[in-house]
Amino acid sequence: MKDDRFAMVLRGLAKSFDGKVAVGGVDLDVPAGSFYGLLGPNGAGKTTTLSMAVGLLRPDHGQAWVLGHDIWADPIQAKRLFGVLPDGVRLFDRLSGAELLAYHGLLRGMDPTVVDQRAAELLDVLALADAGQTLVVDYSAGMKKKIGLACALLHAPRLLVLDEPFEAVDPVAAALIRDILQRYVAGGGTVIFSSHVMEVVERLCSHVAILAGGVIRRVGTLAEVRGERSLEDVFVEVVGGRTATGEELAWL
Numbered sequence: 599m600k601d602d603r604f605a606m607v608l609r610g611l612a613k614s615f616d617g618k619v620a621v622g623g624v625d626l627d628v629p630a631g632s633f634y635g636l637l638g639p640n641g642a643g644k645t646t647t648l649s650m651a652v653g654l655l656r657p658d659h660g661q662a663w664v665l666g667h668d669i670w671a672d673p674i675q676a677k678r679l680f681g682v683l684p685d686g687v688r689l690f691d692r693l694s695g696a697e698l699l700a701y702h703g704l705l706r707g708m709d710p711t712v713v714d715q716r717a718a719e720l721l722d723v724l725a726l727a728d729a730g731q732t733l734v735v736d737y738s739a740g741m742k743k744k745i746g747l748a749c750a751l752l753h754a755p756r757l758l759v760l761d762e763p764f765e766a767v768d769p770v771a772a773a774l775i776r777d778i779l780q781r782y783v784a785g786g787g788t789v790i791f792s793s794h795v796m797e798v799v800e801r802l803c804s805h806v807a808i809l810a811g812g813v814i815r816r817v818g819t820l821a822e823v824r825g826e827r828s829l830e831d832v833f834v835e836v837v838g839g840r841t842a843t844g845e846e847l848a849w850l
């Protein structure tokens with residue numbers, strides 16, 4: 599599907615685990631240049647959807663195109679064009695941050711001089727330069743998130759697919775990541791990220807999809823999805839949150 603208007607197109611993506619539906623047929627059009635938030639409660643299917651979209655998990659049904667390339671039919675071309683921060687950040691963690699970035703860059707066939715230059719800049723901007731020779735395995739959860747993001751950015755991709763980029767990072771790091779991503783989108787890049795933090799999505803996103811039970815329940819621009827209400831109100835209504843009556847946990 600070659601359509602320059604969209605950085606990512608998903609059609610009918612579906613996945614079950616042991617007969618239980620995790621994602622039940624997701625269609626999504628991510629406009630080029632958008633800042634796209636994929637919202638959903640725990641277990642909604644966000645990670646499963648993004649993993650199928652970037653070629654990390656084979657769908658039972660459906661197709662995904664990234665920047666015009668079918669991710670499963672043409673994975674090498676597609677994977678050159680985007681950066682991904684996967685769930686749980688499975689990294690080669692017996693390396694220092696600088697070594698990990700060098701390794702990523704070389705795997706991508708980048709010029710070693712460019713890799714060194716960009717790696718130094720990324721470590722500096724993400725406040726990881728001080729970690730020096732510390733191995734990534736010994737990084738804190740927030741530092742791992744940041745080095746994972748640095749790996750995703752290193753080859754200057756046109757699309758970033760980020761699974762929970764703000765999870766486990768402190769407010770200073772979160773603000774930094776927000777700034778970097780906002781500048782990236784202002785420069786013509788596209789970001790799609792998953793989150794359950796309404797405030798971040800409301801502040802950053804041009805477009806939002808709310809996923810619950812493996813199905814997209816609301817989708818559109820932030821203004822369309824939110825209407826006159828807060829995103830949190832819409833989210834709770836869509837997801838069907840329960841409220842405590844005050845009688846539960848009386849023993850506590």
Ligand SMILES: Nc1ncnc2c1ncn2[C@@H]1O[C@H](COP(=O)(O)OP(=O)(O)OP(=O)(O)O)[C@@H](O)[C@H]1O
Pocket residue numbers: 615616619620638639640641642643644645646647794
């Ligand atoms: N490898 C797996 N094996 C079995 N079940 C899985 C597997 N991966 C995901 N699931 C199930 O699929 C459903 C969707 O999970 P997924 O991780 O995609 O949700 P999520 O929206 O990313 O959740 P969270 O916000 O908690 O990270 C859940 O019920 C989960 O238990």
